[in-house]
Amino acid sequence: MIEDELYDSGLRLRREMFGSAGAEDQVENTTELDDKLQEIVTRNCFGDIWQRAGLERHTRSLITIGMLLALGRSHELRIHINGALANGVDVLELREVMLHSYLYCGIPAAVDGIRTLDSVLAAREAGESFPS
Template identity: 65%
Template sequence: MIKDEYYDAGLALRRAMFGPSGAEDQVEHTTDLNDKIQEVVTRYCFGDVWQRDGLDLRVRSLITLAMLVATGRSHEIRIHLRGAVANGVTAEEIRELMLHSFLYCGIPAAMDGFRAADEILSASASPAPAEESTHV
């Protein structure tokens, strides 16, 4: 695995968007089977493309969500909803994106997006259990 400034920047962005479980936990638990894809995701996706000038992280998150809804990637929608919230996308913007998606992607795709959004936004609005709320 190539670890350079792109890798470090990508890992930092993954951490900011998805927390340790989407950053260190992912790359530290690679295998010979998936180590190259983790490098590609960390270095190229998040260390390079996501950090280019021209679009801020909030806009990139909205675009990513729209493409994931369009391609029916429910698992990735849930992951990127968390990242979108971390990047400042509001619940209202997510609702409008999901509603708008039915025009171009169809009702089933929009409904998958709405289900994922409801799950993630409901979970993020719930207070943390007492034992977790003391962690910083």
Template identity: 60%
Template sequence: MVVHDELYEIGIRQRRHMFGPAGAEDQVEHTSDLNDKLQDFVTRTCFGDIWQRAGLSITDRSKVTFAMLVAAGHTHEMRVHVRGALENGVSPVELREIALHSVLYCGIPAANEGLRALDEVFAEKNVGPLLDGEAAR
């Protein structure tokens, strides 16, 4: 049973902004006894509470989230959060720089997975291959 309180409403609104209806209402409406507690936690605590705190902007939270997902090697979630980061105003160049920076602290395999996630989502979103002309130099 979903309780529609303030945290739920804020959380579902944030999820909808970042991930569209498929990442918001569709996820919540298609819960089962197996995953209902997880979806409730994600909506209320993650997006209704933590993502709303004043200490970081939503854009900065998206950058930090992508960096942590690269570090942890969570490839599926990287792709999900790249889409959300673009919706939250993180530029493709910033996302690329986060993935490249991860080489220093997470290693080449992690950075490579981050770049693969970016490549896939950028292709899906029609982000051109020329981000800042750096490759042509």
């Protein structure tokens, strides 16, 4: 992996949002199969786009949640719900995004979103670490 300022900045942001399970554990446990993808995610997603001026992290989290709902990406949704909570998004806001999604994505997306949110909150309440 190429480590530079964007990479380091991306790793710091991943740590802030997802803890070491979503930062160091992800990049330190790469294989020849996924090492380039982890580098891209760390540098481009979190070192660059997530840190651009123009949108606060709170807003970026809400947008990301909405897009993941629309795409039906429950695994990534679970991860980004935790990241959104770390970015100051509250549970009521997350609930409203899930409910709002039914207008544009359909009831199955809203149901999946609410179920995913509920399971993340239950895991957090039980003190479980979330999957990355």
